[in-house]
Structure formats: structure tokens, C-alpha cells
Amino acid sequence: MAATARSAIRPPAPSKVKILATADDLFYTEGIHTVGVDRIIAAAHVTKATFYKHYRSKDLLIIAYVEGRDREIREFLDDAEARLDDPREVIRALTVKIGVEATRTGFRGCPFINAAAQFADPAHPVRVAVTAHRDWYADRIEALMRAIGHPQPGNAADDYLLARDGALAGGYVGDSIAANAALHRSTERLLAEAEA
Structure with a gap:
């Protein structure tokens, strides 16, 4: 034993x-x-x-890659929630992290979206790992939105994920500064909805 x-x-x-x-x-x-x-x-x-x-196999390595990226984000949010008392500040800290990533030199877009785009079959183990990450991410954001009293936490989580995806795509193929600013504006609008 x-x-x-x-x-x-x-x-x-x-x-x-x-x-x-x-x-x-x-x-x-x-x-x-x-x-x-x-x-x-x-x-x-x-x-x-x-x-x-x-x-x-290479597929097992790809899954380990996706799961490693997933673990990084989970650890970031766990740490942010341990450090910050206010779930609003946790969401803001995540937004800052996404913005820093989207504007860094060498940024190539969202690793999860990039991985999913290379595997057309939704039942492929890599796509399953990406879907598991996105489901977890949506649930975590929804829980944070619920904690701040957002009247529609599920919708708010969907809106946040869409803003995140847009900022990461825009950060890669467009104006990363504008994409980051738009993400911050979207985040603040969602937070304000909880106070209305």
C-alpha cells in the first residue's frame, strides 16, 4: 500500500x-x-x-498537450479565487490574463480552437478533450456570474466565452490591442448587468 x-x-x-x-x-x-x-x-x-x-502515439501526446493547457487555466482560476474575495475581480483577472496572452509576441490564437480545427470528427479523442475543457470553462464562468448575482448567469457565461474567443481570434489575425479593449468592454458590460 x-x-x-x-x-x-x-x-x-x-x-x-x-x-x-x-x-x-x-x-x-x-x-x-x-x-x-x-x-x-x-x-x-x-x-x-x-x-x-x-x-x-501522437494522438496521446496531443491529448496530453490539450490537457496540459487545460490544467494551466484551471490552476490560474483556482489561484485567483484563493487570492481574490470578490468573484468580479476573479473575472477581471481572467480578462487581463486573456488580454495579455492575445497581445503577446508570438501569439498564434487559442490553442483549444486551433486543436479542434485540426480534427473534424467531434468523437475524436482530441476533440473530446477540447470539448471537456470548454464545458468546464463555461461552467466555471457561469458559477462566477451566479456568485456576483448576474440575473442570467448561463447567458452571461456564453457571452463571456464568445468575447474571449473573439479576442483570441482578433488578437491573432487582427488588431490585438483593439481585440483586448473590446474584451475588457464586454467584461465590464456583463459585470454591470449584475448590478442593474
């Missing part, structure tokens, strides 16, 4: 972390379908055997 508990908390092997970090960078900057396993192996400086020991 003690051995099982120890193995449950063992950190991942450094080579596994390196493979995922390499894939994360390449998948995001160049596109999932354009980056092959051999390219990841070479860039991560690991052997093919090491790659397949940790990830039995």
Missing part, C-alpha cells in the same frame, strides 16, 4: 516532461498536423524508444 502511495506522487520522468514541453511549443507555434513524431523526438533530444515509452 505504501509503495502505491509513493508511486502515485512520483513526478513524471524528465524525458516525459521534455517531450511534452517540446510538443507544446511545436504544436502551438507550427500546428499539430504539421509536426511529426520524428520532429518532436529530434527537438526534445530523446530516442524513439523513449518517446514511445511515454506516449504510445
Whole structure:
């Protein structure tokens, strides 16, 4: 029993972390379908055997990439809720984070939308992982909107997600400063609706 508990908390092997970090960078900057396993192996400086020991297929690595990006956002919101007493400030902090991301050098759009766009079948495991992320995200925003007393928290969450998606798309293909400003305006309108 003690051995099982120890193995449950063992950190991942450094080579596994390196493979995922390499894939994360390449998948995001160049596109999932354009980056092959051999390219990841070479860039991560690991052997093919090491790659397949940790990830039995490219699809499993792609899912790990999507789940890693999902985990980052979950951790951000958990931390924001722990630090900030007011759910309005949590929403504002998230809006700032999205805006910073959308205006940074090297920004290539939303990694979840980008991943979904490369897998047409909604039943594909990558699409399932993206859908799970978006469902969780919508539920979390709805809970925050409910906490601030928004009269229609579900609709407000949908509006926020649409504004977020628009800001991330606009940040990549349009004027990132204007997209960020529009996201902030949309957020403040939604927050004001809770006070009306």
C-alpha cells in the first residue's frame, strides 16, 4: 500500500516532461498536423524508444498537450479565487490574463480552437478533450456570474466565452490591442448587468 502511495506522487520522468514541453511549443507555434513524431523526438533530444515509452502515439501526446493547457487555466482560476474575495475581480483577472496572452509576441490564437480545427470528427479523442475543457470553462464562468448575482448567469457565461474567443481570434489575425479593449468592454458590460 505504501509503495502505491509513493508511486502515485512520483513526478513524471524528465524525458516525459521534455517531450511534452517540446510538443507544446511545436504544436502551438507550427500546428499539430504539421509536426511529426520524428520532429518532436529530434527537438526534445530523446530516442524513439523513449518517446514511445511515454506516449504510445501522437494522438496521446496531443491529448496530453490539450490537457496540459487545460490544467494551466484551471490552476490560474483556482489561484485567483484563493487570492481574490470578490468573484468580479476573479473575472477581471481572467480578462487581463486573456488580454495579455492575445497581445503577446508570438501569439498564434487559442490553442483549444486551433486543436479542434485540426480534427473534424467531434468523437475524436482530441476533440473530446477540447470539448471537456470548454464545458468546464463555461461552467466555471457561469458559477462566477451566479456568485456576483448576474440575473442570467448561463447567458452571461456564453457571452463571456464568445468575447474571449473573439479576442483570441482578433488578437491573432487582427488588431490585438483593439481585440483586448473590446474584451475588457464586454467584461465590464456583463459585470454591470449584475448590478442593474
